[in-house]
Amino acid sequence: MQFIDLKAQQQLIREKIEENIKRVLDHGRYIMGPEITELEEKLAAYVGTRHAVGCASGTDALMMALLALEVGPGDAVFTSPFTFFATAEVVGLLGATPVFVDIDPATFNLDPAKLVQAIEAVNQGQTLEPRAVIGVDLFGLPADYDAINQIAAGHGLAVIEDAAQSLGGVYKGRRACSLAQMGCTSFFPAKPLGCYGDGGMVFCDDAQLDGLLRSLRVHGQGSDKYDNVRLGINGRLDTIQAAVLLAKLELLPREMEQRQEVAERYRDLMARAGLALTTPEVPEGYASAWAQYSVLAQSQQARQEFLDRLGKAGIPSAIYYPKPLHLQQAFAYLGHQPGDFPVSESAGDRVFSLPMHPYLAAGDQEKIVAALAG
Numbered sequence: 037m038q039f040i041d042l043k044a045q046q047q048l049i050r051e052k053i054e055e056n057i058k059r060v061l062d063h064g065r066y067i068m069g070p071e072i073t074e075l076e077e078k079l080a081a082y083v084g085t086r087h088a089v090g091c092a093s094g095t096d097a098l099m100m101a102l103l104a105l106e107v108g109p110g111d112a113v114f115t116s117p118f119t120f121f122a123t124a125e126v127v128g129l130l131g132a133t134p135v136f137v138d139i140d141p142a143t144f145n146l147d148p149a150k151l152v153q154a155i156e157a158v159n160q161g162q163t164l165e166p167r168a169v170i171g172v173d174l175f176g177l178p179a180d181y182d183a184i185n186q187i188a189a190g191h192g193l194a195v196i197e198d199a200a201q202s203l204g205g206v207y208k209g210r211r212a213c214s215l216a217q218m219g220c221t222s223f224f225p226a227k228p229l230g231c232y233g234d235g236g237m238v239f240c241d242d243a244q245l246d247g248l249l250r251s252l253r254v255h256g257q258g259s260d261k262y263d264n265v266r267l268g269i270n271g272r273l274d275t276i277q278a279a280v281l282l283a284k285l286e287l288l289p290r291e292m293e294q295r296q297e298v299a300e301r302y303r304d305l306m307a308r309a310g311l312a313l314t315t316p317e318v319p320e321g322y323a324s325a326w327a328q329y330s331v332l333a334q335s336q337q338a339r340q341e342f343l344d345r346l347g348k349a350g351i352p353s354a355i356y357y358p359k360p361l362h363l364q365q366a367f368a369y370l371g372h373q374p375g376d377f378p379v380s381e382s383a384g385d386r387v388f389s390l391p392m393h394p395y396l397a398a399g400d401q402e403k404i405v406a407a408l409a410g
């Protein structure tokens with residue numbers, strides 16, 4: 037059994053992938069070939085934004101979004117401590133200060149009420165200027181952007197959606213990646229839409245911002261290759277990865293339906309088994325992209341017992357994320373202590389993820405739940 041079965045997916049579209057790669061080999065435009073524009077247009081249409089800018093990774097997507105906002109030293113960027121490291125890493129790399137905001141225990145996403153408190157605390161501290169919020173759509177479930185955007189607007193802050201895990205997810209009739217001023221996604225192989233290497237994309241509606249992101253992607257390029265009008269990065273998406281993604285994109289809508297079926301089956305099987313586990317809650321009007329199916333045990337020890345049972349049955353599992361960002365050594369300079377973000381810390385102690393992909397068979401899910409039941 038696979039945690040994420042990329043082979044089952046590949047079998048369905050292997051010929052199409054080879055055809056698309058062959059086309060790139062034939063035209064030879066490995067950098068910024070026509071597949072990039074085609075993918076940008078198709079994905080912008082899918083998520084419902086005017087513009088999309090392909091880039092080299094989800095991390096670069098976040099970096100380009102922050103560069104576009106000219107975030108730097110002295111700026112506070114509010115985000116969740118319960119996420120992949122990259123979300124706050126880019127903030128620190130630019131010399132700005134990540135200001136963590138604890139999560140809602142039911143959704144694992146940034147708690148809007150705590151965001152208000154964090155902004156007020158920074159305002160009172162008078163050492164940092166609040167500049168932006170990065171909402172994270174953890175495990176594929178969009179954060180509460182109506183609340184986040186409203187709070188941000190009230191304080192003059194920009195909002196970035198870290199949609200690395202949520203491409204295909206839905207929030208109140210709109211698709212993930214389109215829920216804030218800029219949406220950043222990742223095409224790392226294990227994400228809901230993955231390529232065969234690294235890749236990412238930034239989505240936005242504003243034409244000026246789109247131009248700025250395109251310049252930042254290529255060393256702050258101006259009117260031509262050797263005209264540099266700002267500091268940027270080498271953040272281009274490879275043509276071959278775009279070619280792979282164009283083949284995979286055709287499967288995405290169906291795969292999203294299959295992921296919903298797998299998630300519903302997990303929920304029903306676990307309810308019937310009466311396990312002492314909390315299954316993910318999807319609020320009314322939301323749909324998760326189910327990048328991960330993550331459950332909560334009642335304690336760290338109970339989690340270990342579940343993980344041992346899965347291990348004995350040969351079933352792969354994972355912990356996303358065992359250590360919240362405020363307790364990472366890389367962020368020791370922020371001076372946080374255990375207890376600063378108790379909801380994130382408790383989630384880190386108790387969460388674990390089960391195999392989740394569109395091709396997970398019902399029989400395998402039954403085996404997984406039987407193994408959990410012991």
Ligand SMILES: *Cc1c(COP(=O)(O)O)cnc(C)c1O
Nearest residue numbers: 093094095120122123200222224
């Ligand atoms: C994967 C991920 C990223 C980084 O994406 P890469 O393509 O690996 O650089 C950022 N944020 C979150 C929440 C992620 O899951």
